[in-house]
Amino acid sequence: MIFEIGKTYKIKGFNDDEIAGKLLTLGFLPETSFLFVRKSPFGGAYYFELNGTKIALRKEEAHAIVAEERF
Amino acid sequence: MSPITNTYKVALIGNPNSGKTSLFNSLTGLHQHVANFPGVTVDKKIAKYQIDKNLTIELIDFPGTYSLYPNSDDEKVVAEILSNPVNDDYPDSIIYVMDPFALKREMLLLSQLKDLDIPIIVVLTMKDLIEKRNLKIDIEKLEKIIGTKVIFFSNKAKTNLNEIREAIKELEKGKPKIPRSYILKDEEKKIVENFKDRLNFNSDYQALLQIHHSDWLRYQNKDLKKEIEKYKIENNFKSLSYRINETLDRYQLFSRDIDKISPKKHNKQDTITDKIDKVITNRVFGPIIFFVVMLLLFQAIFSWAELPMELLENGFSLLSGYIRDNFTNTWITGLLADGIIPGLAGVLVFIPQIFLLFLIIGILEEIGYMSRVVYMFDDLMKRFGMNGRSIIALISGGACAVPAIMSTRTINNWKERLITIMVTPLVSCSARIPVYTLLVVFAVPDKDIGIFNARGLALMGLYILGILMTLISSVVLKYIIKSKGRSYLMITLPEYKRPILKNIAIFVKEKVGAFVYVAGKIILIVSIILWFAASYGPSGAMNTAKADAIELSKDKHFNDAQMANLIASEQLEHSYIGILGKTIEPVIKPLGFDWKIGIALITSFAAREVFVGTLATIYSVGTTDDGMKVSEQMAKDVNIKTGEKTYNQAVAWSLLLFYVFALQCMSTIAVVRKETNSWKWPIIQFLYMGALAYLSSFAIYNILS
Numbered sequence: 001m002i003f004e005i006g007k008t009y010k011i012k013g014f015n016d017d018e019i020a021g022k023l024l025t026l027g028f029l030p031e032t033s034f035l036f037v038r039k040s041p042f043g044g045a046y047y048f049e050l051n052g053t054k055i056a057l058r059k060e061e062a063h064a065i066v067a068e069e070r071f
Numbered sequence: 072m073s074p075i076t077n078t079y080k081v082a083l084i085g086n087p088n089s090g091k092t093s094l095f096n097s098l099t100g101l102h103q104h105v106a107n108f109p110g111v112t113v114d115k116k117i118a119k120y121q122i123d124k125n126l127t128i129e130l131i132d133f134p135g136t137y138s139l140y141p142n143s144d145d146e147k148v149v150a151e152i153l154s155n156p157v158n159d160d161y162p163d164s165i166i167y168v169m170d171p172f173a174l175k176r177e178m179l180l181l182s183q184l185k186d187l188d189i190p191i192i193v194v195l196t197m198k199d200l201i202e203k204r205n206l207k208i209d210i211e212k213l214e215k216i217i218g219t220k221v222i223f224f225s226n227k228a229k230t231n232l233n234e235i236r237e238a239i240k241e242l243e244k245g246k247p248k249i250p251r252s253y254i255l256k257d258e259e260k261k262i263v264e265n266f267k268d269r270l271n272f273n274s275d276y277q278a279l280l281q282i283h284h285s286d287w288l289r290y291q292n293k294d295l296k297k298e299i300e301k302y303k304i305e306n307n308f309k310s311l312s313y314r315i316n317e318t319l320d321r322y323q324l325f326s327r328d329i330d331k332i333s334p335k336k337h338n339k340q341d342t343i344t345d346k347i348d349k350v351i352t353n354r355v356f357g358p359i360i361f362f363v364v365m366l367l368l369f370q371a372i373f374s375w376a377e378l379p380m381e382l383l384e385n386g387f388s389l390l391s392g393y394i395r396d397n398f399t400n401t402w403i404t405g406l407l408a409d410g411i412i413p414g415l416a417g418v419l420v421f422i423p424q425i426f427l428l429f430l431i432i433g434i435l436e437e438i439g440y441m442s443r444v445v446y447m448f449d450d451l452m453k454r455f456g457m458n459g460r461s462i463i464a465l466i467s468g469g470a471c472a473v474p475a476i477m478s479t480r481t482i483n484n485w486k487e488r489l490i491t492i493m494v495t496p497l498v499s500c501s502a503r504i505p506v507y508t509l510l511v512v513f514a515v516p517d518k519d520i521g522i523f524n525a526r527g528l529a530l531m532g533l534y535i536l537g538i539l540m541t542l543i544s545s546v547v548l549k550y551i552i553k554s555k556g557r558s559y560l561m562i563t564l565p566e567y568k569r570p571i572l573k574n575i576a577i578f579v580k581e582k583v584g585a586f587v588y589v590a591g592k593i594i595l596i597v598s599i600i601l602w603f604a605a606s607y608g609p610s611g612a613m614n615t616a617k618a619d620a621i622e623l624s625k626d627k628h629f630n631d632a633q634m635a636n637l638i639a640s641e642q643l644e645h646s647y648i649g650i651l652g653k654t655i656e657p658v659i660k661p662l663g664f665d666w667k668i669g670i671a672l673i674t675s676f677a678a679r680e681v682f683v684g685t686l687a688t689i690y691s692v693g694t695t696d697d698g699m700k701v702s703e704q705m706a707k708d709v710n711i712k713t714g715e716k717t718y719n720q721a722v723a724w725s726l727l728l729f730y731v732f733a734l735q736c737m738s739t740i741a742v743v744r745k746e747t748n749s750w751k752w753p754i755i756q757f758l759y760m761g762a763l764a765y766l767s768s769f770a771i772y773n774i775l776s
Contacts, residue, residue, distance in 0.1 A: 044450020
C-alpha cells in the first residue's frame with residue numbers, strides 16, 4: 001500500500017511472511033501505530049517512528065505492511 | 072602453579088543499540104580482547120576477571136540481535152550458541168541489556184531467552200537520559216513483569232557497576248528460577264517429542280530452535296538435518312508461519328503490562344533527535360551535509376597525519392642508518408636495516424592516517440550519525456548491488472582495505488556483502504598516496520589551473536577515478552554474482568547521544584589493531600622474503616656485479632657512499648628479484664615499464680608504498696634519502712638504447728593508472744580469503760583488478776606516447 005509522509009497508520013497485517021517475521025522482531029505489530037516521517041534523498045527508503053523509536057525500512061519492506069490511516 | 076579455578080561464563084546479550092557494548096566497556100575497560108567465534112568471522116569480545124581465589128568470571132559480548140530468529144551472520148552466532156548447550160561459549164548466565172526507550176521490542180528477545188533455562192539478570196541502560204527528560208520507569212513493576220532482577224544503569228554515574236558485579240556473583244551461587252514465557256503448541260510439541268532423543272537440549276524451546284534452524288545450524292549432522300526436513304514436509308510443519316505466530320503470542324504475553332510502564336514522550340513535542348534529523352536526514356541537506364563531512368574527514372586525515380607520518384618515517388630511517396653504521400656488516404644487520412626495519416616502518420607509517428580515519432568514523436558511529444548515512448544512501452547503494460551499510464566499508468577503504476573489508480560483516484545479504492568486499496580495494500587507500508605523489512611529478516607539470524595546482528587536481532582525479540571504477544565494477548558484479556536470499560535495510564536509528572570516550576577508544580583500538588595484526592604481519596613477512604630475494608642471487612653473478620661496480624666507481628672517482636650505492640644497485644639487478652624483474656619485462660613492456668619498474672611492481676606486493684623504497688634502491692640513492700632525491704634520480708634515468716627518459720609523461724600516467732586499479736596488496740588478498748572463506752574470490756578479485764590495471768595502463772601509454 002502507498003503511505004503518505006506525515007500521516008499515522010495502524011498496522012492491520014502483512015502481505016509477506018518472510019518480511020513480516022522480521023518486522024515483528026522490530027516491533028511492527030498488528031494494532032500498533034506508526035508515523036511516516038520522511039523519505040530518503042533518493043526515495044527508496046522510509047523513515048518511520050514507532051513506539052517512540054525510529055526505524056528505517058526499504059520501500060519494498062514497508063509495502064509488506066497492511067495498514068489503515070489513523071486520524 | 073595456579074590453583075584450579077572455575078570459569079563462570081556470562082553472556083552480554085541485547086538488541087543492537089541497546090547500550091550493550093557500552094556496558095561491556097564500562098565493566099571491563101581495556102582488559103577486553105577480541106577473538107573470533109569458532110569457525111566464523113564474527114568478533115567475539117571477551118574479558119576475564121577473577122572474583123575470588125577459585126572463581127573467574129568470563130564476560131562475553133555477543134553480537135546485538137532482535138531475536139533468536141536471525142538475519143545476519145552476526146545474529147546467527149547468537150542463535151547457534153544459545154540453542155546448543157554443549158557449545159564452548161554456552162553461557163552459565165545472561166546479562167540482558169535493555170534500552171528503556173524500546174522496552175516492548177526488547178521484551179521479545181528476553182522472552183525467548185527466558186525459555187532457554189539460563190539464569191538472567193536485566194540491566195536497563197540510559198538512566199541518565201531518562202532522568203534528564205524527566206521520565207520515570209517503575210523498576211519494581213518491571214521486575215514483576217519480567218520475573219528477574221533489574222538493575223537500572225547510568226553510564227554517567229557508574230555507581231551501580233558494583234551492583235552488577237555483585238549480581239553476577241549471586242547468580243553463580245544459586246540458580247534463580249526464571250519463569251517460562253511461551254508454551255509450545257501441539258504441533259511444536261510433537262516435533263520436539265519426535266526428535267528429543269537425537270537432540271541435545273535443556274528446554275523444549277531450545278529443541279524447537281534447533282528444529283527451526285536445522286537448515287543452517289553447523290553443529291547438526293547431515294542425516295539429522297535430512298530427517299527433520301523430511302518430517303517438516305510430511306507433517307506440514309510450517310517453520311516460518313509458526314515462528315510468526317510464536318512471536319505474536321510472545322508480544323501478547325507482555326505488551327499490555329509493558330505499555331503501562333514504558334516512558335512516554337510528553338505530548339507531541341519534538342525531541343532533540345527529531346530536530347537534528349529534520350536537517351541531517353533532509354532530502355536536500357542530508358546528502359550535502361554528508362558530502363561536507365566526508366570532505367572534512369579526508370582533509371583531516373591528510374593534513375593531521377602528515378607530521379606524525381613524517382616523524383615515523385624519519386625515525387625508522389635513522390634507526391636503519393644507525394644499525395648500518397654502528398654494527399659490523401653481516402647479513403643479520405642487512406636483514407635488520409634493510410628488511411625488517413623498513414618492513415615495520417611500512418606498517419607503522421600508516422597508523423596515523425588509519426587511526427584518524429577510524430577515530431572520526433568512531434565518533435560519527437557513536438553519536439548515531441552512521442545509521443542515518445546507511446538510511447540515506449541505502450537505495451543508491453542498492454542500485455550498485457550493495458547495501459547502505461556498504462558505505463562505511465567504502466569510506467574505511469580510504470585508509471586501508473583490511474579493516475574496511477572486515478567491517479562488511481554487518482551486511483546480512485551475502486551478495487551485497489561480497490560485492491562490497493570485491494570493490495572496496497578500488498578505493499584509493501593510504502598506501503597509494505606515496506606512490507601517487509612520487510609519480511604525479513612526472514605526469515603533470517607544476518603549474519596552476521585557476522586557483523588549483525595542476526598536480527593537486529591530478530591527485531584528486533586519481534581518487535575520483537578509483538571511486539568511479541568502484542561503482543562501475545559493482546554494477547557489473549551485480550549482474551554476475553547470484554543472489555542468495557533476500558536483502559534487507561531494516562535499521563533502527565538510535566537517539567543522538569554524546570559520545571563516550573572509552574567506547575571510541577576501544578573502537579579505534581580494534582580497527583587499528585586489525586590493520587597492525589592482519590596487514591602488519593603479512594607486510595613484515597613479505598618484506599623479509601623480498602629482502603632475501605633482493606640481497607641474494609646466483610652466487611657468481613652477484614660477485615661479478617660487485618666487482619664491476621667497484622671497478623666502475625674507481626674509474627669515475629666515486630667516493631665511498633657513491634660506490635656503496637652503485638654496488639647496491641648493481642647487485643639488485645643481478646639478484647633473484649632482479650632476474651624476476653627482467654623475466655616479466657616482456658609482459659610489462661607494452662605498458663612502458665622496464666625491468667627496474669618490474670622489480671618495484673613485484674616488491675610492492677608487500678604493500679604498495681614499497682614501490683618508492685625499491686626505486687630508491689634501484690636508483691642507488693640509498694635508503695636514508697627522502698622522496699625528492701628519488702624523483703631527481705628517476706628524472707635523470709635514460710633508456711640506453713633510445714636515449715629517451717624512462718619516466719616521461721606516458722610512463723608516469725601508465726604507472727599511476729596501474730596503481731589505481733591493481734590489487735597490489737597481499738594483506739588484502741589474505742583478508743578477502745578469510746572473510747569469504749575461499750580462494751575463489753580473492754583470485755577473481757586479483758585477476759579482474761589486474762586486468763583493469765593492465766588494460767588502462769596499456770591504453771593511456773599508447774595514447775600519450
